[in-house]
Amino acid sequence: MGEKYSNARGHFFVAIRALAASSDSIQARLIEANESILHVTIDEFDGDRELKFKFAKILDLLAVDQDDMETVAVETAAHMTDFEAVKVADLICDFCFELV
Incomplete structure (x- = not known):
């Protein structure tokens, strides 16, 4: 792996782990x-x-409002249907794969 996107790759790897390694709801x-x-710019x-x-x-899917992205992202994800949350999770996984 090269140095290009190493910061983003590390944060997305942690995100993938969070999506995969829990029995909590998808939200x-x-x-x-x-x-x-949200640590990636x-x-x-x-x-x-x-x-x-x-x-x-x-x-855009996680936090439309740019003022307090972390709070908005939490509220947005909490109110997503399972279908919407799975769609976003799929996009995150696909994006992470492209960073490798």
């Missing part, structure tokens, strides 16, 4: 994954438009 696992994902993907766009989509 609770997504809230835990958010804690890691969109600027980390400068130079790769496709990754930047995909990361922006994940952020």
